Ligand code: ADP
Ligand code: ZN
C-alpha cells in the first residue's frame with residue numbers, strides 16, 4: 001500500500017517584549033533562577049493580571065506577516081489544569097476568540113534542508129488556522145532527588161500558531177519552521193531560536209492511503225528541540241506508523257515523546273487521558289478591541305524575505321541563488337544592500353559576499369555583524385577590479401588581507417604596490433622585450449600555433465611582476481604577431 005503523510009504543526013513562540021504578559025516583571029528568562037518574579041506571575045491568590053499591550057500588538061503584527069484576519073475584538077480565557085510549573089492552576093489563554101484567524105505562508109525554497117532542495121516540486125502554501133496569545137509556564141529542572149522550578153519564564157508572553165494539516169513530508173515541516181522563523185525575525189517579533197526554547201513545536205502526524213480524502217489517526221509528537229530534530233522525529237514516526245499498519249495493527253490517537261539521542265518516539269499518553277480544560281472567559285480581563293491601534297501596527301509590517309529576494313533580483317540583477325542566500329539572513333541582506341549602494345556592479349559584490357566573505361566568516365565562526373570587512377570596502381574592492389586597477393587574481397590577495405586586517409583595499413594596494421599596470425605604453429614595452437627574447441616561440445606562433453601565445457603572456461606577466469593587465473597583454477601580443 002502506498003501511504004501519504006499528513007502533518008499539522010502547533011508552534012509556540014516567545015514574544016520579544018520588555019515585560020511579562022500580565023505583570024511588570026522583566027521578560028528575561030535564562031538568568032539567575034527566580035530573579036524575575038512577583039505575586040502575579042507566581043500565581044498568588046487574589047492578584048490581578050494587567051495585560052501587556054506590546055504583546056497583543058506583536059501578536060497582531062505576526063498575524064499580518066502571515067496573512068491572517070485580525071479580529072476586531074478578542075478575549076482571554078482560562079485554561080484549567082494543574083501542573084507543578086504553573087501554581088495558579090490555570091493558564092490565561094485564548095479559546096474561541098483568538099487575535100488572529102486564518103492566514104497562509106509560502107515555504108521558501110532556501111528554507112528546505114540543503115539536501116532536499118533539488119527535489120522540491122512547485123511552491124507550497126501552508127494555511128494557518130489561528131494565532132492566539134497566552135502566558136508561558138515555569139520551567140522544571142529534574143535533579144537526582146528532587147525537581148526545581150524556575151518561574152522566570154512563568155507569565156512570559158507566548159503566541160501559539162496553529163497550521164492546518166497541509167504539510168506532507170518531514171522536509172516540508174522543516175521548511176515551514178525555517179520560513180516561519182525567518183518571517184518572525186524580519187518582523188522583530190521574536191528571536192525564535194528553537195534551541196533556546198524561544199520557539200517550541202508540537203507536531204501532529206497521521207498517514208493515509210495515497211488518494212484517500214479522510215484523515216488518518218492523529219499522533220502528536222512532543223519534545224522537539226530543533227528544526228532538524230522535528231524533521232528526524234517525523235521521518236521516524238511516519239515509518240513507524242507505516243510498519244504498524246503493514247503488520248495489521250490499528251493506530252490509536254496518542255501523544256508520543258521524541259528522544260533525539262535514541263532517535264525514537266515512545267508513548268506518553270493516549271486519548272483517554274486527554275485533559276478537559278474547562279475553558280471559561282477570564283473574569284479578571286476585559287475583551288480587547290484591536291481597531292484603535294491596528295493601523296499603527298500595519299505600518300510596522302516590513303518587506304518580507306520572499307519579496308526582498310524578488311526585489312534583489314530585479315533591482316541589482318543578481319542571481320536567484322545569491323538572492324536566496326542573502327535574504328535567508330536579515331543581517332547579511334542588510335550588509336549586501338549597504339555594499340550594493342556603493343558598488344558599480346552589485347552582482348560582483350553579491351558574489352564576493354556569498355562566496356568569499358561567507359567562507360571566511362564561516363572558517364572564523366563570525367556572524368556577519370562582526371565582519372572585519374566593512375560593506376563599503378566590499379564595494380571599493382569591486383570598484384578597483386572593475387576599473388582594471390588590479391586583476392581579479394590580485395583581488396583575491398587583497399580580499400584575504402582585508403579580512404585579516406580590516407584595512408580598505410586602496411590602503412592595501414598602495415602598501416603592497418599591487419596596482420595593475422594598464423598603461424598601454426608600459427605594456428607594449430614589456431611585450432616587445434618578451435618578443436625579442438623568444439624568437440623560437442614567435443616563429444612557432446607565426447607558423448600557426450596560436451596556443452603558444454600563452455607562453456609569451458606568462459613571460460610578460462613575470463616581467464611585470466604580475467602587474468600587467470592580462471587582457472591588454474593578450475591583445476598587444478596578438479596584434480604584434482598576427
Ligand atoms: P485537537 O483538538 O486535538 O488539538 P486540532 O484539530 O485542534 O486537534 O488540531 C491540532 C493540530 O493537529 C493542527 O495543527 C492540525 O492541523 C493537526 N491535525 C489535526 N488532525 C490531523 C490529522 N489527522 N493528521 C495530522 N495532523 C492533524
Ligand atoms: Zn511577575
Ligand code: MG
Pocket residue numbers: none
Ligand atoms: Mg487544538
